[in-house]
Amino acid sequence: MSTFSSTQPQAAITAVGHFLPERRLTNPDLEQMVETSDEWIQSRTGIKERRILDDDGKATAYMATQAAQELIDTHDIDPATIDLIIVATVTPDMLFPATACLVQDQIGASSAWGFDLSAACSGFLFALTNGASFIESGRAERVLVIGADTMSSITDYTDRSTCILFGDAAGAVLLEPSDTYGLQDTVHHADGAHADLLKLPAGGSRRPASHETVDAGDHYLKQDGRPVFRHAVTGMSDVCTDIMERNDLSGSDVDYLVPHQANQRIIDATANRMGLSSDKVMMNIDRYGNTTAATVPLCLYDWQHELRPGHNLVLTTFGGGLTWGASYLTWAYDGSEYAD
Ligand code: ACO
Numbered sequence: 001m002s003t004f005s006s007t008q009p010q011a012a013i014t015a016v017g018h019f020l021p022e023r024r025l026t027n028p029d030l031e032q033m034v035e036t037s038d039e040w041i042q043s044r045t046g047i048k049e050r051r052i053l054d055d056d057g058k059a060t061a062y063m064a065t066q067a068a069q070e071l072i073d074t075h076d077i078d079p080a081t082i083d084l085i086i087v088a089t090v091t092p093d094m095l096f097p098a099t100a101c102l103v104q105d106q107i108g109a110s111s112a113w114g115f116d117l118s119a120a121c122s123g124f125l126f127a128l129t130n131g132a133s134f135i136e137s138g139r140a141e142r143v144l145v146i147g148a149d150t151m152s153s154i155t156d157y158t159d160r161s162t163c164i165l166f167g168d169a170a171g172a173v174l175l176e177p178s179d180t181y182g183l184q185d186t187v188h189h190a191d192g193a194h195a196d197l198l199k200l201p202a203g204g205s206r207r208p209a210s211h212e213t214v215d216a217g218d219h220y221l222k223q224d225g226r227p228v229f230r231h232a233v234t235g236m237s238d239v240c241t242d243i244m245e246r247n248d249l250s251g252s253d254v255d256y257l258v259p260h261q262a263n264q265r266i267i268d269a270t271a272n273r274m275g276l277s278s279d280k281v282m283m284n285i286d287r288y289g290n291t292t293a294a295t296v297p298l299c300l301y302d303w304q305h306e307l308r309p310g311h312n313l314v315l316t317t318f319g320g321g322l323t324w325g326a327s328y329l330t331w332a333y334d335g336s337e338y339a340d
Helices: 027-031 038-045 060-074 099-107 120-136 192-197 211-215 225-246 264-274 292-306
Strands: 010-019 023-026 049-052 084-088 113-117 143-150 168-178 182-190 256-259 312-319 323-330
Touching: 010 060, 010 120, 010 182, 010 292, 010 323, 023 027, 027 038, 038 264, 049 168, 060 084, 060 099, 060 143, 060 168, 084 099, 084 120, 099 113, 099 143, 113 120, 120 143, 120 168, 120 182, 120 292, 120 312, 120 323, 143 292, 168 182, 168 292, 182 225, 192 225, 225 264, 225 312, 225 323, 256 264, 256 292, 264 312, 292 312
Parallel strands: 084 113, 084 143, 256 312
Antiparallel strands: 010 168, 023 049, 143 168, 182 323, 312 323
């Protein structure tokens, strides 16, 4: 846990970028692939369609680069002034080198170092806290935090319980020091006792890829959805009410909840506990599904035109690990200047 101290500069989000692949995978498309229905998917998850990256040879680094490049172009950032790049992902192009190094090269961030961060659906929020620490400590002036995942590369399209959930995308934010606005507080959790509920069983050092692991389909994501759902509802609601209490925030003080987009029912339950009406909840799960580390920055991008300096935002995530958390930040710039 960390609480902002008034002697440090604050780490403010000063720019946002995103990337979505062109191809849409709709619920009717999935009805042709597995035994499911548009009605079941929408009522159980809120998802109508997701985006799939099917460009030959392009993967997470490509999407992360596109999101970063959009941010650089629209906010007129000199890439040589970026000090650090953190890419949150569970679908790196390769186990190493880090996706962050590939992005660093592609965007021409000649002075930047970087690394990847693995925390599944909590990746972006954990990366944001990491990036903010470098700003607050004075070790960096410009940190690019990216959430990017090519979930289609680890999804089993014969498993109806998971293939309906995930999509591909990337989102990026720039962190810079501010005297006025920025990340105020974070509460993060991990509970490895439930690691088996959501995992990619093979391809790591315990079970390196082999004919046997591929034949068993263990190079695909596995999820025990029901218990994960229960943990997510409790975890997200508790951590959001915790951060509100710690910062003396009531529902009326919060301008927007920016939740990880795993399931509309989890988001509704969280907003309900926080006392927020639906117009204060960023929700785009219907269009993109669960894009893992990309969901929160994608929401920030989609709602950017509504955001004004001083708006109070609560960001929250839950995912594999198990990992979960919430961050309270005050928005730093007039997003209407960057509306599409
Ligand atoms: N279409 C039709 N029926 C289905 C489908 C489908 N696509 N998938 C499952 N079913 C069936 C099941 O077989 C089951 O049938 P049964 O009762 O005959 O056994 C029934 O529907 C209910 O299945 P549940 O798994 O209980 O369905 P649930 O309401 O829990 O919804 C879901 C499943 C959407 C996966 C939900 O459990 C969920 O959202 N879990 C949490 C996901 C999450 O937050 N993950 C963390 C982030 S992801 C990350 O970190 C990478």
